[in-house]
Amino acid sequence: MIRTVTVPTTPYEGQAPGTSGLRKKVRVFQQPNYAENFIQSVFDVVRPAPGAVLVIGGDGRFHNREVIQQAIRMAAANGYARVLVGRGGILSTPAASHVIRKYGASGGLILSASHNPGGPDEDFGIKYNIANGGPAPESVTGAIHARTETIDRWLTVKADDIDLDKLGEVRVADTTVAILDPVADYAELMETLFDFDAIRAMVSSGFTMRFDAMGAVTGPYAHEILEKRLGFEQGTVVHGTPLEDFGGHHPDPNLIHARDLYDLMMGPDAPDLGAASDGDGDRNLIIGRGRFVTPSDSLAMLAANIEIAPAYRGRLTGIARSMPTSGAADRVATAFGIPCYETPTGWKFFGNLLDAGKATICGEESAGTGSDHVREKDGLWAVLLWLNILAVRGISVDELAKSHWARFGRNYYARHDYEAIDKTNADALMAELKAALPALPGKTFGPLTVAHADSFAYTDPVDHSVSENQGIRVLFEDGSRVVFRLSGTGTQGATLRVYLERYEQPLGHLDAETAAMLEHQIAAADAIAGIARHTGRTAPDVIT
Numbered sequence: 001m002i003r004t005v006t007v008p009t010t011p012y013e014g015q016a017p018g019t020s021g022l023r024k025k026v027r028v029f030q031q032p033n034y035a036e037n038f039i040q041s042v043f044d045v046v047r048p049a050p051g052a053v054l055v056i057g058g059d060g061r062f063h064n065r066e067v068i069q070q071a072i073r074m075a076a077a078n079g080y081a082r083v084l085v086g087r088g089g090i091l092s093t094p095a096a097s098h099v100i101r102k103y104g105a106s107g108g109l110i111l112s113a114s115h116n117p118g119g120p121d122e123d124f125g126i127k128y129n130i131a132n133g134g135p136a137p138e139s140v141t142g143a144i145h146a147r148t149e150t151i152d153r154w155l156t157v158k159a160d161d162i163d164l165d166k167l168g169e170v171r172v173a174d175t176t177v178a179i180l181d182p183v184a185d186y187a188e189l190m191e192t193l194f195d196f197d198a199i200r201a202m203v204s205s206g207f208t209m210r211f212d213a214m215g216a217v218t219g220p221y222a223h224e225i226l227e228k229r230l231g232f233e234q235g236t237v238v239h240g241t242p243l244e245d246f247g248g249h250h251p252d253p254n255l256i257h258a259r260d261l262y263d264l265m266m267g268p269d270a271p272d273l274g275a276a277s278d279g280d281g282d283r284n285l286i287i288g289r290g291r292f293v294t295p296s297d298s299l300a301m302l303a304a305n306i307e308i309a310p311a312y313r314g315r316l317t318g319i320a321r322s323m324p325t326s327g328a329a330d331r332v333a334t335a336f337g338i339p340c341y342e343t344p345t346g347w348k349f350f351g352n353l354l355d356a357g358k359a360t361i362c363g364e365e366s367a368g369t370g371s372d373h374v375r376e377k378d379g380l381w382a383v384l385l386w387l388n389i390l391a392v393r394g395i396s397v398d399e400l401a402k403s404h405w406a407r408f409g410r411n412y413y414a415r416h417d418y419e420a421i422d423k424t425n426a427d428a429l430m431a432e433l434k435a436a437l438p439a440l441p442g443k444t445f446g447p448l449t450v451a452h453a454d455s456f457a458y459t460d461p462v463d464h465s466v467s468e469n470q471g472i473r474v475l476f477e478d479g480s481r482v483v484f485r486l487s488g489t490g491t492q493g494a495t496l497r498v499y500l501e502r503y504e505q506p507l508g509h510l511d512a513e514t515a516a517m518l519e520h521q522i523a524a525a526d527a528i529a530g531i532a533r534h535t536g537r538t539a540p541d542v543i544t
């Protein structure tokens with residue numbers, strides 16, 4: 001059945017075909033032909049071969065089921081032989097990545113707007129992952145974007161909605177649709193990576209934790225793995241049922257939106273470990289009793305200890321981090337004599353490095369950490385790796401952090417977000433900043449002197465593709481730096497992200513206040529970019 005589109009809605013309008021697929025308000029997605037145009041554009045670009053398998057799943061947010069039913073009919077009309085769907089329309093992003101790889105699918109549609117809030121007035125999103133299980137690279141997202149602008153029809157079959165809650169297979173036209181247990185394959189994979197016996201022994205000797213699933217997709221995974229398989233007591237997982245509006249919360253595991261967890265961990269009743277994940281389960285927040293670990297530090301600490309976990313023994317070939325992520329991981333790589341790759345923001349840039357075996361572990365400052373076990377960042381994986389390391393080393397998070405800094409030094413780090421600012425003003429700020437770059441070296445800002453300033457460009461070491469304009473870097477002579485970029489995942493106006501970093505030697509101040517340590521970098525960032533002048537804001541909305 002061919003549905004003609006006379007006035008093509010252009011799904012990507014106003015959004016860079018960027019970081020994580022298409023992300024808009026639910027009301028925008030509910031327009032006739034809107035999601036359909038995007039999905040058909042994906043199929044027109046990837047052209048499923050005979051016998052092709054497609055994976056579909058989402059984070060359970062409002063509008064998830066409607067789009068899944070439509071996507072199933074469209075997949076049938078576009079010639080997919082099999083469609084694998086998580087029961088209830090649920091698949092976390094890392095679980096979807098695993099299912100794509102395990103069943104040899106040609107790709108998958110993941111329905112999520114990740115850490116953005118959900119509900120009728122909030123956000124929805126769709127991203128396409130390729131056969132390696134990872135986010136589509138820029139060549140593919142660019143082609144999809146171009147196709148959305150010229151598309152004039154979409155294909156569907158006449159069929160009723162199927163029961164998404166019943167495991168098993170049904171036919172939709174000539175296509176077999178299999179409803180899978182969304183947790184089983186993923187939990188089984190985790191058992192092959194980590195020493196579950198060691199973690200179980202630690203739990204039975206009294207180790208406690210709280211995992212906050214934030215009303216989002218990781219609830220069922222965490223209940224199964226942490227409580228059922230590892231023996232943590234019931235109630236360890238909180239907000240463990242995926243809700244269409246995430247209980248009204250913002251499923252972003254940071255110090256603002258996971259404040260209750262932070263307060264618990266800093267208080268007298270703190271368990272040994274506090275952790276949280278985001279809407280689609282690919283991010284992680286790690287807090288020890290009385291010790292918050294920045295995601296950049298977590299990457300470095302996990303990399304330094306990853307060979308403790310059975311599946312990684314003798315296998316750490318390289319580390320990769322996104323450019324705005326702190327250089328803490330670089331110190332580990334240098335000490336271990338392995339490479340550390342610096343990529344643009346977004347997990348898709350790690351795919352080639354992981355496929356080529358150049359990197360074993362990857363991470364971003366935005367609370368994403370993962371490895372070559374899938375091709376997405378993986379929130380629960382990071383929690384399990386922490387547990388495995390703590391169980392074997394027999395130390396606390398705080399002790400591990402302190403011993404890490406005493407060996408490698410400490411990268412003080414913060415990100416300041418200015419949200420929902422006027423897009424024109426944000427673009428003007430970036431344009432002015434870029435124009436000013438050549439004149440920056442040698443200039444002083446308080447005690448800081450600029451050593452180097454550039455607009456970050458990345459050449460993929462595997463396919464040699466070049467990605468330009470991936471953020472502005474200003475490096476100071478003392479080794480500290482500020483980075484500026486505009487978010488590619490916001491759905492309202494523009495979001496300016498300012499990343500601040502300063503390194504302290506192993507014999508320096510290792511337990512100081514981050515804000516105080518970054519005082520000069522914060523002042524320099526405003527002086528260099530004119531943040532207050534361009535945005536009218538005198539303070540960031542979110543500091544992480």
Ligand code: VG1
Binds near residue numbers: 282347368
């Ligand atoms: C943000 C993060 C980035 C992450 C992306 C997707 O992008 O900064 O590190 O890869 O979200 O994460 P941006 O362009 O808004 O800074 V998720 O959890 O949405 O898949």
Ligand code: CO
Binds near residue numbers: 115280281
């Ligand atoms: Co996410």
